[in-house]
Each structure stands twice: as C-alpha cells, then as structure tokens.
Amino acid sequence: MVARPASVDSPAALSADERQRYARHLSLAEIGESGQARLRAARVLVVGAGGLGCPAALYLAAAGVGTIGLVDFDRVEESNLQRQVLFTSEDVGELKAERACARLAALNPQVRAIAHPIELCAANVREIFAPYDLIVDGSDRIGTRYLVNDACVLFGKPLVSAAIHRFEGQAMSYVPGRGPCYRCLFPQIAEGTLPSCAQAGVLGVLPGVLGSLQATEAIKLLLDIGTPLLGRVLVYDGLSMRFDEFRIARRPECAVCGDQPSIHAPQDPPGFCTIEEQRRVPRILPAELAAALARAPTGLRLIDVREPDEFARAHLPGAINVPLPGIEQQGFSLSDEGLASGEDAPRGERAAHRLVFICRSGARSLRACALVRRTAGREVLQLEGGLLAWREAVDPTLAL
Amino acid sequence: MTEVHIASPLRDYTQGASTVRADGATLAQLLADLDRRYPGIRFRMIDEQQRIRPHIRIFVAAREARDLAQPVAAREPVHLLCALSGG
Numbered sequence: 096m097v098a099r100p101a102s103v104d105s106p107a108a109l110s111a112d113e114r115q116r117y118a119r120h121l122s123l124a125e126i127g128e129s130g131q132a133r134l135r136a137a138r139v140l141v142v143g144a145g146g147l148g149c150p151a152a153l154y155l156a157a158a159g160v161g162t163i164g165l166v167d168f169d170r171v172e173e174s175n176l177q178r179q180v181l182f183t184s185e186d187v188g189e190l191k192a193e194r195a196c197a198r199l200a201a202l203n204p205q206v207r208a209i210a211h212p213i214e215l216c217a218a219n220v221r222e223i224f225a226p227y228d229l230i231v232d233g234s235d236r237i238g239t240r241y242l243v244n245d246a247c248v249l250f251g252k253p254l255v256s257a258a259i260h261r262f263e264g265q266a267m268s269y270v271p272g273r274g275p276c277y278r279c280l281f282p283q284i285a286e287g288t289l290p291s292c293a294q295a296g297v298l299g300v301l302p303g304v305l306g307s308l309q310a311t312e313a314i315k316l317l318l319d320i321g322t323p324l325l326g327r328v329l330v331y332d333g334l335s336m337r338f339d340e341f342r343i344a345r346r347p348e349c350a351v352c353g354d355q356p357s358i359h360a361p362q363d364p365p366g367f368c369t370i371e372e373q374r375r376v377p378r379i380l381p382a383e384l385a386a387a388l389a390r391a392p393t394g395l396r397l398i399d400v401r402e403p404d405e406f407a408r409a410h411l412p413g414a415i416n417v418p419l420p421g422i423e424q425q426g427f428s429l430s431d432e433g434l435a436s437g438e439d440a441p442r443g444e445r446a447a448h449r450l451v452f453i454c455r456s457g458a459r460s461l462r463a464c465a466l467v468r469r470t471a472g473r474e475v476l477q478l479e480g481g482l483l484a485w486r487e488a489v490d491p492t493l494a495l
Numbered sequence: 496m497t498e499v500h501i502a503s504p505l506r507d508y509t510q511g512a513s514t515v516r517a518d519g520a521t522l523a524q525l526l527a528d529l530d531r532r533y534p535g536i537r538f539r540m541i542d543e544q545q546r547i548r549p550h551i552r553i554f555v556a557a558r559e560a561r562d563l564a565q566p567v568a569a570r571e572p573v574h575l576l577c578a579l580s581g582g
Contacts, residue, residue, distance in 0.1 A: 147582045235582035258579035263503035265579055281578040284550040289504060289580040297581055330576065332503075335513055339500070339574060341554050 107132065113205065117159055125320040131159060135205070137317045138162040140227040142215060142243050144169075144191040146302030147233030147257050147309060149181040154310035155231075156199040156206045160317070163199060164227060166211040167191040168370050174456075178299035214370045215239060217361040220246045229316060231309050232256040233302075237284050238364025244269070244277035246361045248351045255312040255324075257305040260289075262298050262333040264305035267324050267343075268312050274325040275345040276352045283350075301333055366423025372465040378479040381488040384451060395476075396448035400463045401455055409494045411453065411485070419459045427467045450475045455495065457481040497525055497569055502551075502577035508536035522553065523563040525573065540575065550578040 109117070109128055113135070120126045126134075137160050141148045144167040155163055171179070171186040171194060179191075186194045196208035211223055215234075220242060224230060230252050232243045240256070247254040247269060256277055257266040269276045308329070315321045330339045351358040379387070387395060397414035399406050406416040417427065450473055452460035457480050464475045478485065486493040496516040501509050509515050517532060519525030530537035540551045545563060547553060553560045556571035567573060 143582050145582045233582045235580065237578070237580040240580065257582075259581040260503045260579040261506075263579065265576075280552065282549045284578050284580075289550065289578060295504070295581070302582070328576070330574075332513060339557075341552070341557055341559070341574065341576065343552075343559065 109135075113159070116203075116205070120158070126318060130318045130320075133318055134159045134314065135161040137229070138164070138227045139229050139231060139313055139317075140164040140166065140211075140224065141231045141233060142166050142239065143233040143235060144179070144181065144195040145175070145233055145235050146178040146259060146297065146299075147306040148231070149179045149195065150303045150306030151231050151233060151309040151313070152195060152199060153181060153202065154307055155313060156203045156208070158310070158314055159203065159205065160313075161205075162207045162209065162227075164209040164211055164223075165192045165195050165199075166213070166215050166223060167195070168212055168214040172456075178297065178302050180303065215242060216367060216369070217242065217363045220361045221250060224250055224252055227252070229253045229255070229313055231313055233306065233309070236364075237289060238367065240277065241284075241364065242361055245351045245358055247271075248276050248278075249359070249361065253316050255309045255316070257309050259297055259301050259305055261295055262301060264301055264331045264333075265328055266305055266308050266312070266331075267328045268316065270316065270323065270325055275343050276349065278351050279346040279349045280328060280343050282346070298333055304331060304333070364423075366462070366466055368462060368465040368469065372469060373461045376461055376464040376468065376475065376477050379451065379476045380479050381485040384476075384478055384485075385489045394449060395451050397451050397453060398463070399453045400459050401453075405455065405495075409482075411482070414453060419454070419463050422463050422466055426470050427463070427473075428471065451478060452476070453478045453482060453485075455481050456483050497567055498572045499525070499529060500572060500574040502575050504577045504579070505536060505539055505575060508533040508539070519567055521563065522555065522560055522565045522567055522573075525567050526563070552576040 109131055114121060117131045120131050121128055139155055139160050141152045141163065144165045152163055152165060169191050171182045171189050171191055173187055176182060176184065181195045181198045190212045192210035192212040196210040199206055199208040224246055230243060230247055232240060232254060234240055234243060251271045254269040257264060312324055315323055326343060328341050328343055347354045350356060397411055399410050399414040399416050400419040402418050403416060452463045452475060454460040460477050460481060464477045467473050467475050482493060482495055486495065496518055499515050499517050501513055501515060506513065517525050517529040519528050526537050526541065540548055542548055554574040555565060555567055
C-alpha cells in the first residue's frame, strides 16, 4: 500500500462532470467513487517524456490522476514521433515537458500537469520528488535509472520502472520495505554498457505496451488493489509475443536498500554534466566544418564518440574513435588523440589542434564536449546535428 | 538439449534468434556450449573472475541462478536476462 496524503484518505465527493467522465471506473468494484476520488488526490511524477513516459502519462491523465509531473529537459525531435505519442509534428523543436503537459491538459482539463523542463540530478532530485506520492521511471539513461531508484529508496517513494530495447521490454515495481529495488535486480551498470534506443532501434509500439503497464501498476499502487509487480520482473517480447515473469529477491548486500547500505544520498552518474554546460558548448555546422577541413585540414582533430561498431560502418576521413562511455568513465587525455590515431606528432603540436566532437545526431558529442571542456580545459567544437546533418548537407553517400 | 531464451541485447550473437538450444549438465557447461555455438556470447555475461556480470541475471526454470555450478536439467528452460536502458 502506498502512503497517501490525508486528502487521499478522506476524499471529497465527485462532481457530476467527474461521475460522467469516469463512469467506466465507477462501475469497477475495485475503483468506484472513493477510488476515483483517491486518484484525483494522487500526485504522480513521470521521469522522462519519451517512449515510456508519453503513454504512461496519457493513461494516468485519462484515468483522472489529479496531479501529474513530467521531468524532461529535452526537446522534441522528428525521430521521436514514431513512438512518443504525446507529440505532433508541430512540436518538433519545443520542450518536451511543456508540450506534454499542454497535451495532458487538453486531454483532461481536470488534471494539473506540471512541467519540469530540467535535468534530474543528485542536487535537485529530493526537491523534485518531494511533492509526489509515486514515481514512474521512463528515463532512457542508465545513470538516471539508478538516480531515480536510489532516490525512491532513500526518500521512501514507490516506483514503477520499465525499460525497452528493440522488441523487448521489462517492468517492475518497488514499494519501500516490501521487496527488492532496481539495484537488487541489476546492482551496477556502467554507462555505455547497454545500447540506447538511438543505437539499437526500437519498435515504436513497444513503449506503448510497457508504458501502459506502468500506468496500470501506478493506478493499482495508488488504490492498493490487485497484486503489484513487487519481487517480480515482467519481461515482454513483442517478436514472439510472450510475457515471462521472474521472481527476484531483495539482496541483503544491495548498496542502497541492503542491510548495510553504502549509498546514503543520491549520486550523479560518472561523467554527469549539466544542461547549462552543454548549452555553452560552441557548435559548428556541417557546411562550416567541410569548408574548414578544406582550408586547413591539420588544424582540426575529428573525434568520433560513437560506439566502435557504429564507427566501423562509416566515419569521416581522418576521424578517430573515442567512444563517449570511455570519456565519461576515464576522462579524455591527449594520449587518446595520439594513441587512437597512431600519430606521433609532438605533444605541443597536437595540443594546438582544435577538437571537433562528432556522433550520430549530436547528443553524445555535446556531452563529450561539455566534459572535455570541464575536465581537460580544451578548445572544442561540436558538429551540430551530427553525422545525420553532415549526410544531409555535405555527403549524401555517408552510409550510417 | 536445453532451451535457452536470449535477452534482446545478446541476440546479435545468435543471429537474432530469441530461443536457441545448448547442452550442459551445469550452468557453466551450458554457457560453454552456448559460446561454442555463438562465439563471444559468454563473455558478455560472465567476467574474467567467472562471476555473472552485474547487468545480467540468469534464471533456470524461472528460479534465479547465482552459481555457475548449478545443475541444469534438459527440460528446464534457461532465461538470460540483460538490463535494458531504453525509455
């Protein structure tokens, strides 16, 4: 059972409008008028307005969850529209959290939708989580997943989490004191160990299935009905169309919920950098980079931060491969330039190069630039729009 | 032969197959046979110290296996679970 605010335990009666809107819920013995009033008083925070967060938030709003917060610092991209069903083509370029909240308010004006267009981090997670009764995790970074899990354990918040990859999804719930947390399932994962949806691809409807499961779990936990996914991980395979369920136990040695925890406060993942740092990164457009390379090719050092398999498929001439996870974990040093390229130029000459960071769409190279500026103090440039933009503007034959 | 269900991120090693077969009386033997059939897949799950990697969970007949010496019966399916990060 989720600890609920007093307003949830002694709800006011529903209005005539609410009775009409939620008539199908009122017919369910498990919900009824008192359950619907509880949903109205509930406050749910959805982390990530992406593939999972969009359907989860849509169903929570439609179900009448009274307050829904959405945390996402990102902006809508064209490639999001294949699965992020809160957005339309007109939203491209707009802040996800704000557009998502506008859409939720249009769907159900009785819902209070609160946008948090900021990056969740150790410094703000307590304040952002504080007003909410339950957290739905739909983030797309493993570091954020651990931050959310640890914060839920430390601050006593129920959590419904899910993750996706190609045609497969996983979901589990956590309620403080009632079973294992996400770290009990997967104790530690280094950033970059797992491919993202951008790298691996994802069936557009897959997060619709998992996000809907998350909304179901959230409603069940808020109403204390049914059997939640506690101590179980649900695995869905869309290709074979099967659900499997596995029992998992709390690990006494778990770093955050175990008997002798070593994590006592939320932690930022290795290599964390703020959005403000990323905003300050100087950019270069593909056409500008092409012209600069034609003018003075030795003045620039192209650093491609994609994974080795992506680099092997196609890369710009002269680029060297230094994957982002390595920069996040170990930092970036001058030896990365020399070793990776086999170059034997004197150190001073290499240091004079301006580093241009490159990735597929621009997100990873932006993080790399911010980190290298901060930790190595180097002059950097980021190829805006990444190799996708390069292919568009300079070389349509680039086989990404 | 034991039926082995492959997690999505590991299917690059099995040419996309979600279910394969492998032989072995213990989990260690089964994973060794799996690696003979699909080279490289074992190292993605088991580290140099012969420990199951922290982003991998292995279930034998839906029960979690933490020890590679665990016996595996031919009729018990093995599920290889891998953490996913996409959202």
